Amino acid sequence: xSTSSWLVVLGAFLASAVEAVEALTIxxxxxxxxxxxxxxxxxxxxxxxxxxxxxxxxxxxxxxxISALRIVVGALLLAFGLQWLRKAILRASGYKALHDEDEAFxxxxxxxxxAGNEQKAGLDWYAFTVSFKGVLxxxxxxxxxxxxxxxxxxxxxxxxxxxxxxxxVVIAAGVLARGPLSRVPENAIKFxxxxxLTSFGCFWAAEGIGVDWPGNDLSLVGVIAFFGxxxxxxxxxxxxxxxxxxxxxxxx
Amino acid sequence: MKYxxxxxxxxxxxxxxxxxxxxxxxxxxxxxxxxxVAAGANPWWLLxxxxxxxxxxxxxxxxxxxxx
Numbered sequence: 011x012s013t014s015s016w017l018v019v020l021g022a023f024l025a026s027a028v029e030a031v032e033a034l035t036i037x038x039x040x041x042x043x044x045x046x047x048x049x050x051x052x053x054x055x056x057x058x059x060x061x062x063x064x065x066x067x068x069x070x071x072x073x074x075x076i077s078a079l080r081i082v083v084g085a086l087l088l089a090f091g092l093q094w095l096r097k098a099i100l101r102a103s104g105y106k107a108l109h110d111e112d113e114a115f116x117x118x119x120x121x122x123x124x125a126g127n128e129q130k131a132g133l134d135w136y137a138f139t140v141s142f143k144g145v146l147x148x149x150x151x152x153x154x155x156x157x158x159x160x161x162x163x164x165x166x167x168x169x170x171x172x173x174x175x176x177x178x179v180v181i182a183a184g185v186l187a188r189g190p191l192s193r194v195p196e197n198a199i200k201f202x203x204x205x206x207l208t209s210f211g212c213f214w215a216a217e218g219i220g221v222d223w224p225g226n227d228l229s230l231v232g233v234i235a236f237f238g239x240x241x242x243x244x245x246x247x248x249x250x251x252x253x254x255x256x257x258x259x260x261x262x
Numbered sequence: 263m264k265y266x267x268x269x270x271x272x273x274x275x276x277x278x279x280x281x282x283x284x285x286x287x288x289x290x291x292x293x294x295x296x297x298x299v300a301a302g303a304n305p306w307w308l309l310x311x312x313x314x315x316x317x318x319x320x321x322x323x324x325x326x327x328x329x330x
Binding site (some may be wrong): 085088092093095096097099105106150151154212215216219220222223229233236237244248251252255 | 276277278279280281284285288289292295296299304305306308309310313314316317318320321324325328329
């Protein structure tokens, strides 16, 4: 397997893991308060919709010529990846609050306890819809990444496998921990995913247009290093700037 | 009509997100790269440099907004 194939699997695994952690918090919060039957049916239904999307859209994209596909997928991944990277840099430098799974879990439980008790089709409708929407919305980003990575690199199966393994690992960890996975370094993972999405997007979009990368696939590693070093410098610069604005100890 | 608008808005937020200027900048950089390739050049460096500059510009504006 080539370096870029390993990076595709890694990107799909990390993106899926971080979104699965957030989905797990929602499902746990609802399931503990409202009961597991409707919550798990809602989560399962959303997972089935996501699997159908990958199975239908992935192979359909393979009929598009690879250069056109790489321009479109590359441009979309680039715009999408820059969002992840931008937010991760702002969080790492203190300009944006870190995502707190414990707080999200407490909020989810509070809302689940306060919601009404509407029954539809033999289901607790609140538990079903909240878990369905939570898993679907968190999963859509993963589907987008899996289809994008998989189709442009012609490795849809590998990308889907990487994402599926991450979901299994996160569910297993959640069962063992019996609570939200608040110790997972979410921002560091999002930083890594943003870096991979942006780098692959840049590489494929330019290649699709007709650019010849020096060193071919090896230059992908160079692009990742360039974006990684630049992001690191941005974090340092922003931290320094923030330190001048907010003196140490003034935040508490 | 409401659903079409919601659908469009969802995808706009999904792809473009908080800073449309970054997405617009990426589109301009891709067009420039395409133009140079069509003219016979091999501007492999253009897109990575444009991405880093766009990211820096976006972060600069976001940090100023957060500080004010």
